[in-house]
Amino acid sequence: MSFSITVLGSSAAVPTKKRWLSSQVLACEQSLFLIDCGEGAQYRMQQFDIKRHRIQHIFISHLHGDHFFGLVGLLNSLNLNQREVSMHIYAPEPLKNYLEHTFLLSETRLFYPLIFHDLQPIENQLIFENESMTVHSLPLIHSIPTFGFIFREKQKKRNIRHDFVETFHPDFDTIKNIKNGADFVTNDGKIIQNQLITTSSGQPHSYAYFADTQINLNYQPFLSNIDILYHEATFSDAETDLAEQRGHSTARQAATLAKAAHVKKLLLGHISSRFIDDESILEQEAQSIFPDSELVEDGRIYHTANLYSPLNKK
Numbered sequence: 001m002s003f004s005i006t007v008l009g010s011s012a013a014v015p016t017k018k019r020w021l022s023s024q025v026l027a028c029e030q031s032l033f034l035i036d037c038g039e040g041a042q043y044r045m046q047q048f049d050i051k052r053h054r055i056q057h058i059f060i061s062h063l064h065g066d067h068f069f070g071l072v073g074l075l076n077s078l079n080l081n082q083r084e085v086s087m088h089i090y091a092p093e094p095l096k097n098y099l100e101h102t103f104l105l106s107e108t109r110l111f112y113p114l115i116f117h118d119l120q121p122i123e124n125q126l127i128f129e130n131e132s133m134t135v136h137s138l139p140l141i142h143s144i145p146t147f148g149f150i151f152r153e154k155q156k157k158r159n160i161r162h163d164f165v166e167t168f169h170p171d172f173d174t175i176k177n178i179k180n181g182a183d184f185v186t187n188d189g190k191i192i193q194n195q196l197i198t199t200s201s202g203q204p205h206s207y208a209y210f211a212d213t214q215i216n217l218n219y220q221p222f223l224s225n226i227d228i229l230y231h232e233a234t235f236s237d238a239e240t241d242l243a244e245q246r247g248h249s250t251a252r253q254a255a256t257l258a259k260a261a262h263v264k265k266l267l268l269g270h271i272s273s274r275f276i277d278d279e280s281i282l283e284q285e286a287q288s289i290f291p292d293s294e295l296v297e298d299g300r301i302y303h304t305a306n307l308y309s310p311l312n313k314k
Ligand SMILES: [Zn+2]
Pocket: 012, 013, 022, 064, 066, 067, 212, 270
């Protein structure tokens, strides 16, 4: 299992031709998770072939318009498509009020349940869990309450070696016990240690989404073993003071956190339209600190699995 992240939008504040507003879809097995829902997100889903009806969980980082003004339209389209399956929304508490008022004013009656989960200013809070993964939230530093999200695959059980199965023909219960860590006892009472008859299922994959936020190196422990960190990079070095005043980060600051936390890859997003003619300065400044930094592109899919491919190992 791995995570695949399709970037629907990566512009800060206002959309540009190339970059629409903040929104991403994380795919994990058959599930789709929407992270932020800037204006136009549902059009981008059509363009990039994302099946919106498969989304069951939406994570909204904060209530600045560039991160959630696409939500009403998306929820309305799902209603018109006769959705009946519940939609879970993880967001700052006032969003519930906003949506209820909007649907009341527009006389929209949803035919599927909207289930709200208010985000709390608690570090590393578990907000979602299923059999294969978890999502934690943590408060970021911005001009209004804002949250980062950390998606982690659960450690899978060990794989049983084929040569062991061919030699000993274990029954179903024995296989189950071995996958759960048990040693194997042969008919003549010999104990074979679990590690000799199983192989690792690999390191669990992970993804972190931090936007919008001022830099805070104290986040570093929450990012341990993160494969891909998506971090806002609204400003360049020349505007470091402005970044701090506005509760944003520079590309270099994002790279400093990525380096300190030893993530595998840094994706720079929330790019200001002020860089429309030349965004490369942001990438250069980040790469001078953390070489595996990259400006995201709308429509591109980023796979955590690529970081584990032998071709990508450095
Ligand atoms: Zn923003």
